[in-house]
Amino acid sequence: GHSFTWNRYHRYNDFLVYLEHLANTYPQIVELMPIGKSSEGRILKVVKISSGSNTDAEKLIKPAIWIDGGMHAREWISPAVAMFIIKQLVERYETFKPVVDKVDWYILPMVNPDGYEYTHTSDRLWRKSRSQHDDNSLRSRIFWSAFRSSCEGVDLNRNWDFHWGETGASDNPCHETYAGPKAFSEPETRAVADFILDHKERIQAYLTLHAYSQMWLIPWSYTKTKVEDYEDLMFMGRKAIEACKKVNGVHYDIGSSTSLLYATAGSSDDWAKGRAGIKYSYTVELRDKGSHGFLLPASQILPTGREIFAAVRAIARSLAQT
Ligand code: 0X9
Ligand code: ZN
Secondary structure, rough: OOOOOOOOOHHHHHHHHHHHHHHHHHHEEEEEEHHHHHHHHOOOEEEEEEOOOOOHHHHHOOEEEEHHHHHHOOOOOOHHHHHHHHHHHHHHHHHHHHHHHOOOEEEOOOOOHHHHHHHHHHOOOOOOOOOOOOOOOHHOOOOOOOHHHHHOOOOOOOOOOOOOOOOOOOOOOOOOOOOOOOOOOOHHHHHHHHHHHHHHHHHOEEEEEEEEEEEEEOOOOOOOOOOOHHHHHHHHHHHHHHHHHHHHHOOOEEHEEEEEEEOOOOOOOHHHHOOOOOEEEEEEEEOOOOHHHHHHHHHHHHHHHHHHHHHHHHHHHHHOOO
């Protein structure tokens, strides 16, 4: 059995045990796809949710949605919501049958398990991965010598190979937004990118779950220039945040990162759109708006999960129609 619950945040091993349980209990619709390992050797497993009620020809053209969570270690609500989406699609398949029959789901609930475990054992507010890179800058070595312990890891949301390092990222390994020694230096980003490129013909939406500030962000982030299909992304995004609001009355702002937050280059959403060619690419900043911030109480896992599940279903329904 498993002991995954929704009233507390879980360790990574609990995630894996629960996913195994789902795959064993619902083999017709759940497949676990190992895509690689983290720097510290933890397995990364994509959960594929797909019903068999299609012909082979239909399967080839069936739209797919990608969702990832846990890229930033301290944003605990993100992997929890990704797991909740998996639970609903699988355990309540009969209720949500249309969105599973018409769309394939690829969900990686935890991109950064090393960082996540580190937030449980050592530093609750850790953000990056836990890889070791030589700090070849003497100046930064001396300046940061008092904080050596923060010089591990890479900001996985600055490590993607699209306008990498151009803006809103640091080349200082000791900084929170360190982009890495080069694009895709990290096994976690590399594994996700390879998987998405292998399936990019069918993946029509890329969603990456972060926290916090309640925002539905659209590309670009590396430039203030509007994306060419801005209106399409806004239209789809508005459907998502409207469906979201109906659940608990909670509002998410929508817009580009450069207009609502700040510029960042080498982020996954820009890569998904700019390199993989996935039209509907979004970064979702989950609850809250700062009263608890990263320390969001576990009592908000279910309400956040329900509203975000409604939002992603709205996108799935829309893709299924086209
Ligand atoms: O800085 C980030 O990576 C995101 N904020 S967070 O607090 N979750 O770290 C914002 C990303 C904004 N840029 C893109 N959407 N690309
Ligand atoms: Zn984040």
